[in-house]
Amino acid sequence: MTVLENFLNGDKRALSKIISYIENREDGYRELLGKLYAKSGNAIRIGVTGPPGAGKSTLVNALLHKFLKENKKVGVIAVDPSSPFTGGALLGDRVRMHEFPLDGNIFFRSMATRGASGGLTAATNNILVAMDAFGFDVTIVETVGVGQVELDIIDACDTVVVTLVPESGDAVQAMKAGLMEIADVFAVNKADRPNSDRIVTDLRMALEFKAHDEHTWMIPVVPTVAIEQKNIDELYDKIFEHIAFIKANGNFEIHRRLQIEKKIIAILKSRFEKEYLEKLAEKVDFHDISEKVFLGKTNPYIVASELFADFKKQ
Amino acid sequence: MTVLENFLNGDKRALSKIISYIENREDGYRELLGKLYAKSGNAIRIGVTGPPGAGKSTLVNALLHKFLKENKKVGVIAVDPSSPFTGGALLGDRVRMHEFPLDGNIFFRSMATRGASGGLTAATNNILVAMDAFGFDVTIVETVGVGQVELDIIDACDTVVVTLVPESGDAVQAMKAGLMEIADVFAVNKADRPNSDRIVTDLRMALEFKAHDEHTWMIPVVPTVAIEQKNIDELYDKIFEHIAFIKANGNFEIHRRLQIEKKIIAILKSRFEKEYLEKLAEKVDFHDISEKVFLGKTNPYIVASELFADFKKQ
Numbered sequence: 001m002t003v004l005e006n007f008l009n010g011d012k013r014a015l016s017k018i019i020s021y022i023e024n025r026e027d028g029y030r031e032l033l034g035k036l037y038a039k040s041g042n043a044i045r046i047g048v049t050g051p052p053g054a055g056k057s058t059l060v061n062a063l064l065h066k067f068l069k070e071n072k073k074v075g076v077i078a079v080d081p082s083s084p085f086t087g088g089a090l091l092g093d094r095v096r097m098h099e100f101p102l103d104g105n106i107f108f109r110s111m112a113t114r115g116a117s118g119g120l121t122a123a124t125n126n127i128l129v130a131m132d133a134f135g136f137d138v139t140i141v142e143t144v145g146v147g148q149v150e151l152d153i154i155d156a157c158d159t160v161v162v163t164l165v166p167e168s169g170d171a172v173q174a175m176k177a178g179l180m181e182i183a184d185v186f187a188v189n190k191a192d193r194p195n196s197d198r199i200v201t202d203l204r205m206a207l208e209f210k211a212h213d214e215h216t217w218m219i220p221v222v223p224t225v226a227i228e229q230k231n232i233d234e235l236y237d238k239i240f241e242h243i244a245f246i247k248a249n250g251n252f253e254i255h256r257r258l259q260i261e262k263k264i265i266a267i268l269k270s271r272f273e274k275e276y277l278e279k280l281a282e283k284v285d286f287h288d289i290s291e292k293v294f295l296g297k298t299n300p301y302i303v304a305s306e307l308f309a310d311f312k313k314q
Numbered sequence: 315m316t317v318l319e320n321f322l323n324g325d326k327r328a329l330s331k332i333i334s335y336i337e338n339r340e341d342g343y344r345e346l347l348g349k350l351y352a353k354s355g356n357a358i359r360i361g362v363t364g365p366p367g368a369g370k371s372t373l374v375n376a377l378l379h380k381f382l383k384e385n386k387k388v389g390v391i392a393v394d395p396s397s398p399f400t401g402g403a404l405l406g407d408r409v410r411m412h413e414f415p416l417d418g419n420i421f422f423r424s425m426a427t428r429g430a431s432g433g434l435t436a437a438t439n440n441i442l443v444a445m446d447a448f449g450f451d452v453t454i455v456e457t458v459g460v461g462q463v464e465l466d467i468i469d470a471c472d473t474v475v476v477t478l479v480p481e482s483g484d485a486v487q488a489m490k491a492g493l494m495e496i497a498d499v500f501a502v503n504k505a506d507r508p509n510s511d512r513i514v515t516d517l518r519m520a521l522e523f524k525a526h527d528e529h530t531w532m533i534p535v536v537p538t539v540a541i542e543q544k545n546i547d548e549l550y551d552k553i554f555e556h557i558a559f560i561k562a563n564g565n566f567e568i569h570r571r572l573q574i575e576k577k578i579i580a581i582l583k584s585r586f587e588k589e590y591l592e593k594l595a596e597k598v599d600f601h602d603i604s605e606k607v608f609l610g611k612t613n614p615y616i617v618a619s620e621l622f623a624d625f626k627k628q
Binding site: 041253275289300 | 590621
């Protein structure tokens with residue numbers, strides 16, 4: 001049996017292999033992704049983001065317990081930012097994998113992103129497609145919302161849960177606008193701590209002030225204590241209310257089709273890079289060119305114009 | 315007089331205009347940058363990065379006072395991350411501009427990065443070229459080290475100062491490897507706080523363990539109290555020792571030439587995007603395509619392959 005056959009038979013080790021295959025862009029990965037695309041489109045995509053320390057992993061774990069109870073299969077991908085100033089998430093993932101064993105309905109994957117920026121959005125989306133094709137009902141992307149790349153990834157989700165904690169309160173004022181653009185549901189986690197009422201009220205008031213009518217989704221604010229599984233049922237309900245809402249008003253399809261257009265553009269960029277730029281060094285003497293620029297005899301814009309004119313003549 | 319003439323005569327308002335012109339990619343900005351490139355190459359580039367709260371702005375301000383004393387002209391660009399979970403830096407910049415008036419030897423520019431990810435690295439590098447051509451002795455890029463884009467920007471600098479605080483101590487163990495790849499000089503700021511000795515010793519020990527010989531730059535660890543201007547002279551000296559070191563061993567030129575190659579590749583990508591991808595929507599019916607993909611009749615890889623084949627036939 002081929003790996004793909006095993007994959008289609010529901011073998012999670014085959015899923016892991018196929019994800020690695022895609023991640024490493026091995027020969028023929030585009031054709032493989034084409035096949036996976038044909039089988040995908042059924043899983044809903046949930047994004048969970050929030051500042052460091054807001055308890056995103058704990059919240060996702062709590063949601064996973066609820067999903068298990070509802071007999072849903074879920075694929076989770078944790079995207080760590082490439083910053084050298086964060087870290088340690090991988091250890092946490094190993095702990096989580098013990099909580100949700102490999103033979104169950106939950107599947108975990110971490111993306112180590114250092115140095116992988118160019119392809120991170122693409123790689124994450126491709127893995128979501130693989131999980132979708134594998135037959136998960138739900139896929140979840142969990143990421144710290146730092147950097148544009150992480151925002152692009154979150155933007156590809158159908159429903160985005162922004163996680164805050166009572167301590168985030170002081171910062172809320174400044175970032176309200178930005179957060180409201182991203183969030184479909186707010187979870188105020190660790191809501192058993194002092195001052196949690198304040199941030200919940202503050203957020204709700206700000207949301208009230210936004211222009212809205214019956215066609216607008218009213219972003220709910222759900223206080224949770226993820227570690228005690230408190231109010232997770234409500235959070236779960238709000239997520240699925242949002243999905244139902246955007247399916248009813250057409251935004252689900254509009255958003256997915258926009259993502260498809262973005263994907264096509266991204267593939268075209270990647271083809272140009274792979275089939276032209278990566279081979280450029282074989283054709284031109286970059287050592288000579290960079291020396292001339294360094295010495296001020298020409299500049300990168302003139303060089304690039306000449307190279308691009310040659311390319312178009314081919 | 316044209317704006318460019320005023321610029322060449324040292325008019326800072328003309329510099330501001332030219333930076334906006336480049337940032338907005340107005341018609342002819344490539345030709346303009348070509349001209350600026352011809353006049354650039356003299357300013358050294360210092361990157362200052364570190365986690366939020368490490369006092370990067372204060373450290374840069376302290377360095378600026380030292381630069382003023384040394385009669386050096388300095389252009390500073392502050393790059394804020396696009397994360398909705400940070401913010402407020404712009405207000406701080408207004409305060410800084412009062413500290414260093416516009417008619418002096420210091421020039422400030424902030425980059426508001428939200429939504430500008432694609433071009434952020436390019437835009438920052440272009441502004442550094444403009445500042446260089448304007449005649450600054452030194453250009454400084456200040457950024458929170460989150461996200462790959464910010465790392466790329468920092469990587470383009472000749473000398474990178476990584477700023478930490480005593481509180482960063484616990485995190486150091488985990489991130490040592492990553493930080494050492496980036497840093498040319500460590501500044502442990504707020505070194506009057508408890509436990510500052512520990513992180514200084516810890517970093518120095520870790521640096522000792524790295525393989526090194528007389529050809530290797532030994533990364534110094536400088537404790538500072540930026541707000542009191544303490545030990546800033548030593549930090550300044552270490553920065554210039556590093557510049558002298560890499561100029562002597564050839565790495566200065568190697569690194570700059572690598573950046574030139576990267577710049578040429580980046581311009582080619584941008585040309586492909588501008589001259590082909592942005593016009594694609596005029597030629598093909600994306601509405602029809604995305605619907606077919608959404609309904610599972612085709613997939614983005616097949617569509618992109620067909621489009622790319624057409625493009626190459628042109």
